Amino acid sequence: xxxxxxxxxxxxxxxxxxxxxxxxxxxxxxxxxxxxxxxxxxxxxxxxxxxxxxxxxxxxxxxxxxxxxxxxxxxxxxxxxxxxxxxxxxxxxxxxxxxxxxxxxxxxxxxxxxxxxxxxxxxxxxxxxxxxxxxxxxxxxxxxxxxxxxxxxxxxxxxxxxxxxxxxxxxxxxxxxxxxxxxxxxxxxxxxxxxxxxxxxxxxxxxxxxxxxxxxxxxxxxxxxxxxxxxxxxxxxxxxxxxxxxxxxxxxxxxxxxxxxxxxxxxxxxxxxxxxxxxxxxxxxxxxxxxxxxxxxxxxxxxxxxxxxxxxxxxxxxxxxxxxxxxxxxxxxxxxxxxxxxxxxxxxxxxxxxxxxxxxxxxxxxxxxxxxxxxxxxxxxxxxxxxxxxxxxxxxxxxxxxxxxxxxxxxxxxxxxxxxxxxxxxxxxxxxxxxxxx
Amino acid sequence: xxxxxxxxxxxxxxxxxxxxxxxxxxxxxxxxxxxxxxxxxxxxxxxxxxxxxxxxxxxxxxxxxxxxxxxxxxxxxxxxxxxxxxxxxxxxxxxxxxxxxxxxxxxxxxxxxxxxxxxxxxxxxxxxxxxxxxxxxxxxxxxxxxxxxxxxxxxxxxxxxxxxxxxxxxxxxxxxxxxxxxxxxxxxxxxxxxxxxxxxxxxxxxxxxxxxxxxxxxxxxxxxxxxxxxxxxxxxxxxxx
Ligand SMILES: Cc1cc2nc3c(=O)[nH]c(=O)nc-3n(C[C@H](O)[C@H](O)[C@H](O)COP(=O)(O)O)c2cc1C
Numbered sequence: 273x274x275x276x277x278x279x280x281x282x283x284x285x286x287x288x289x290x291x292x293x294x295x296x297x298x299x300x301x302x303x304x305x306x307x308x309x310x311x312x313x314x315x316x317x318x319x320x321x322x323x324x325x326x327x328x329x330x331x332x333x334x335x336x337x338x339x340x341x342x343x344x345x346x347x348x349x350x351x352x353x354x355x356x357x358x359x360x361x362x363x364x365x366x367x368x369x370x371x372x373x374x375x376x377x378x379x380x381x382x383x384x385x386x387x388x389x390x391x392x393x394x395x396x397x398x399x400x401x402x403x404x405x406x407x408x409x410x411x412x413x414x415x416x417x418x419x420x421x422x423x424x425x426x427x428x429x430x431x432x433x434x435x436x437x438x439x440x441x442x443x444x445x446x447x448x449x450x451x452x453x454x455x456x457x458x459x460x461x462x463x464x465x466x467x468x469x470x471x472x473x474x475x476x477x478x479x480x481x482x483x484x485x486x487x488x489x490x491x492x493x494x495x496x497x498x499x500x501x502x503x504x505x506x507x508x509x510x511x512x513x514x515x516x517x518x519x520x521x522x523x524x525x526x527x528x529x530x531x532x533x534x535x536x537x538x539x540x541x542x543x544x545x546x547x548x549x550x551x552x553x554x555x556x557x558x559x560x561x562x563x564x565x566x567x568x569x570x571x572x573x574x575x576x577x578x579x580x581x582x583x584x585x586x587x588x589x590x591x592x593x594x595x596x597x598x599x600x601x602x603x604x605x606x607x608x609x610x611x612x613x614x615x616x617x618x619x620x621x622x623x624x625x626x627x628x629x630x631x632x633x634x635x636x637x638x639x640x641x642x643x644x645x646x647x648x649x650x651x652x653x654x655x656x657x658x659x660x661x662x663x664x665x666x667x668x669x670x671x672x673x674x675x676x677x678x679x680x681x682x683x684x685x686x687x688x689x690x691x692x693x694x695x696x697x698x699x700x701x702x703x704x705x706x707x708x709x710x
Numbered sequence: 711x712x713x714x715x716x717x718x719x720x721x722x723x724x725x726x727x728x729x730x731x732x733x734x735x736x737x738x739x740x741x742x743x744x745x746x747x748x749x750x751x752x753x754x755x756x757x758x759x760x761x762x763x764x765x766x767x768x769x770x771x772x773x774x775x776x777x778x779x780x781x782x783x784x785x786x787x788x789x790x791x792x793x794x795x796x797x798x799x800x801x802x803x804x805x806x807x808x809x810x811x812x813x814x815x816x817x818x819x820x821x822x823x824x825x826x827x828x829x830x831x832x833x834x835x836x837x838x839x840x841x842x843x844x845x846x847x848x849x850x851x852x853x854x855x856x857x858x859x860x861x862x863x864x865x866x867x868x869x870x871x872x873x874x875x876x877x878x879x880x881x882x883x884x885x886x887x888x889x890x891x892x893x894x895x896x897x898x899x900x901x902x903x904x905x906x907x908x909x910x911x912x913x914x915x916x917x918x919x920x921x922x923x924x925x926x927x928x929x930x931x932x933x934x935x936x937x938x939x940x941x942x943x944x945x946x947x948x949x950x951x
Binding site for chain 1: 722723726727731746747751753765766767768770771773789790792804805808809811824826827828830831846847849850868869893934936937938939940941942948
């Protein structure tokens with residue numbers, strides 16, 4: 273076929289990928305369930321730039337002058353606030369979706385970098401607790417494996433209301449990954465396609481959440497901070513309500529956020545991008561007078577020190593990484609390209625975290641596959657990656673004259689697109705125009 | 711040793727802290743005045759007797775303790791109970807025994823909606839009726855209802871079992887009536903016995919019922935796995951493209 277003919281051109285509306293998906297749906301009668309996050313093009317932090325120093329702004333010396341990165345969460349309310357060396361945390365990813373080796377690697381890497389890691393929809397494992405100096409314990413609608421001993425072993429508790437990949441959807445773990453250990457931890461029959469609850473079983477709405485937070489604080493004798501995690505749906509209102517409910521930190525996860533297994537239609541079509549969500553949460557924090565006191569953790573599509581710096585400049589206190597952390601420990605490694613191809617994908621494209629056959633040994637419960645991941649080496653890779661993000665973050669902060677990364681501010685930014693200017697509420701580059709602000 | 715605590719004099723924080731620091735003994739709590747999060751996170755074999763009604767999440771996450779309430783309870787009574795006993799003489803609001811992993815919850819009166827939601831091994835005995843969507847997504851354990859059950863009982867239920875003596879307004883998705891085997895009758899007799907109070911005590915005999923009068927409900931297991939068709943394979947078998 274000669275591609276260069278008008279009557280052979282590919283349809284923009286029905287391109288080859290769309291046609292393939294229609295054929296797949298017609299063959300199977302089931303929607304596509306997959307891992308990873310939204311794959312389509314979205315407004316991102318790439319649409320913002322830092323202005324840097326100039327005649328009126330002094331930069332700091334790149335290697336010599338201090339640029340602090342530390343962060344404390346829950347001070348004043350919790351007996352043992354969370355103290356992090358860097359404002360970059362590892363997001364909640366369940367044992368079950370990830371292998372025990374992967375969880376260990378995340379714990380090792382985060383601990384070496386001085387930051388926290390987080391459990392997920394499946395309870396706390398000994399491996400994870402043992403290798404994570406600071407471990408955040410998720411309190412999810414499913415309550416799989418929830419118990420007071422683990423709750424008291426945690427360094428913080430994160431009440432999960434939603435996730436960016438699927439605000440309004442519960443956890444999913446396909447039968448291939450529900451082996452004996454996972455089934456037992458979740459009190460479920462082996463091999464079922466597990467779809468966890470999407471609503472908490474014993475509270476509905478913000479007034480109940482306030483009482484729930486008091487209950488959790490009472491159970492742990494007010495020792496540790498309480499976070500509330502929401503998918504970026506209505507971040508202004510959700511942040512207001514989480515503050516009112518008494519949260520010490522709010523995690524806002526944008527629509528790019530990764531997942532272990534979710535319907536493709538949910539991943540690509542529900543929620544708003546991280547870039548749009550952060551300023552809305554910050555507006556809530558400022559209006560209620562608790563900005564930088566109640567902490568904001570932004571998640572969803574964070575890849576580089578630039579993303580971290582921009583999220584912080586818009587008013588977040590920290591960020592959280594899912595997908596990038598998995599890549600750092602070996603997900604989609606080009607060395608495994610042939611094996612990814614055998615699975616009908618290729619290194620750099622593989623998204624089937626739900627399938628349980630991960631050649632990198634990360635998103636699997638197959639002992640042979642999982643044993644391929646060396647938790648010590650993988651942990652070192654993660655620690656290195658976190659160090660690079662931190663160095664990049666400091667480079668940008670110093671360039672803007674900041675001795676602490678939390679001094680970055682929206683005034684340090686300009687937007688490259690009208691959309692980003694409107695969402696981030698910073699001026700379009702080269703103008704003083706913020707769409708919507710007259 | 712019995713310690714008396716008056717919640718009009720002592721804060722909730724002080725009460726819970728004392729309960730967490732004690733290994734044994736009996737506490738009598740007066741003037742609970744509907745307090746939320748009362749006696750939560752007990753992990754020792756203490757006994758707490760509450761004289762009056764309580765708010766949300768009373769005895770939440772109870773492990774090995776005994777908490778008895780002479781009154782009514784708000785939302786989430788004994789939520790996520792691990793073991794031990796929680797018993798109330800009155801009615802419980804929504805989500806009683808939610809996500810409980812073990813132990814026994816006895817509600818002498820009625821329970822509201824979603825009683826036993828996502829239960830994971832707890833046994834719950836209700837003297838009266840239960841509200842709609844009780845045993846929703848219930849994973850393991852037994853819910854025994856001496857009265858009636860409202861709509862959508864056992865919706866999306868997993869391996870938990872529900873025994874109802876009265877009428878069931880409707881069953882939820884994938885919940886069906888099942889045949890009562892001798893083992894089921896044994897389980898039921900054991901639970902009715904465990905829930906009954908000895909003669910001469912407060913509300914003695916409230917839980918007496920004949921196991922033979924109950925019907926059993928559980929999962930049809932049709933929602934356990936996604937149904938995936940394979941038309942390509944069928945086409946190949948027919949020699950069609
Ligand atoms: C494999 C995997 C498993 C996840 N499991 C959970 C979970 O159990 N609970 C949860 O709140 N979020 C879960 N998430 C979402 C992450 O916590 C986080 O919000 C998201 O990954 C952030 O976006 P990013 O992947 O673009 O960094 C998971 C994500 C991935 C990739």
